[in-house]
Amino acid sequence: MAADITGMHRGPNGAEGIDAIAAFADMPASLRRELELIRRVRFYRPGQVVLCEGDTPEEIGLVRDGILRMQKTLVTGRQHIVGLLVTGDIYGRVFDGPVHFDVEAATDAVVWSFARRPFEALLERTPELERMVLRNLLNELDRARDWMMILGNRKVTGRLAGFLLVLCTRFAEVEHLVDTERGVICVTVPISRADIAHLLGARQETISRAFHALADAGLIAIRSPQTFEIVDLDGLVAETGEDSALQLSALSRLRDRLGPRRA
Amino acid sequence: MAADITGMHRGPNGAEGIDAIAAFADMPASLRRELELIRRVRFYRPGQVVLCEGDTPEEIGLVRDGILRMQKTLVTGRQHIVGLLVTGDIYGRVFDGPVHFDVEAATDAVVWSFARRPFEALLERTPELERMVLRNLLNELDRARDWMMILGNRKVTGRLAGFLLVLCTRFAEVEHLVDTERGVICVTVPISRADIAHLLGARQETISRAFHALADAGLIAIRSPQTFEIVDLDGLVAETGEDSALQLSALSRLRDRLGPRRA
């Protein structure tokens, strides 16, 4: 599978160094060159299928730009999103069997693709690379647990607040989704209402109502269907009913960006 | 932290080989010996704290026996379980910072503990060990995604059905929770109603009602508050509304155990 990739093509060779991804910047130049040799650049348009559940992918992917969503398709035809992949994220099971979910592009996306065999060989020879993959996995695990926390919230407004906060923290530095100009946080939600609904385990209509409920409560302001101002950060945190230490540290960084910088 | 470990003590040296854990059985004898040298055996009783959120643990833990729960404590004082650890699972962040959740014993538990520094040093020298840790992470990630799928279910009966199925599949081989005698599956739920409620994002009372709803629907039979017969496996799967390929493969193994063996 993973064959109906119409929009893909090889990028101009050497157009961009591997070190454009921060995690590679510290690696030895020789390793970077080896990676560049086996790299292919692929382009996806929103909705394009990157991987299908059950595939044993022949390539390991690294997101250069854009957002991919991981999702499971149910027998009912419905699908449930189990996570988003952003710049720097790795997918495709290193050293392991088939993937357990589909991967689709949520936005226009650029992916660096590495043939599985050479990548794994490189992995075995270079501890730095293996360490990076391991860190990546740990990160993904943390994010998965964050989603679990969010999904554990019994009210949809709470789940949505958590979703917005994750967007403001984990995804802030990696994508251009969050602006902190003039003392306000402005976040762009990169997926549709239907996708949010799938992610949060609710219906589209309920998500819509929840957005407006948060707005009515004075926690956010709806600028456009895709962009929101975070009016009351602490209120949002309170709405989630939680503030895990993880989010707290990320939140304090966010507050720092708000405070002294440009206001 | 991780100091109020009253029940811990060193096990008799060499009482049990490292290869008691299946994943280690294939490893070189020299490596196993090195691991045994830095191993400490710790015992926990239900409710004992193993790790606190925010700790940077000085030890990597490996569950030998029993069940630990990973949980986040909310400001409201409530806590939400983000996963269970069973035999063979590794916790404590290798190569990384603090843990993002508490770890508590859910049952009587035996843990093999390895001082962080020597374990990481060993990890760097031995690809087999690193590969094993990596596989372990991939497994945990899959389980986290499973939980996400289950939590995404909008009905509590659906989430509970998913929980029971996960218990029958992922946790079946590793703990003595599932009996398949006389052609029926009998599963022991190792945690309290309150814990299930925390895990599935519902209230204790709702969990109770959901159990009885599944029983009334003829999908399960309640033997005791902790043990249940799986009467209609396919019905349970249908109740979850999903059957990810992952679960399907594990389920077919379960059906195999049901069919030809002893019936």
Added chain:
DNA sequence: CGGTATTTTGAGTATCGTCAAGGCCAGTGG
């Protein structure tokens, strides 16, 4: 056999899902 923790049950309320209709926006073609 009592005492405690856990589980279950009941009644009323809040929240969410469902179905159906309407509004907004961008792209298309006359």
Added chain:
DNA sequence: CCACTGGCCTTGACGATACTCAAAATACCG
């Protein structure tokens, strides 16, 4: 330039589901 179209988002009304609070029943332990 404007009407049309299709996709996405919003709104409304009603039924289903889950939560709250309270009390009773059961299981567990000594």
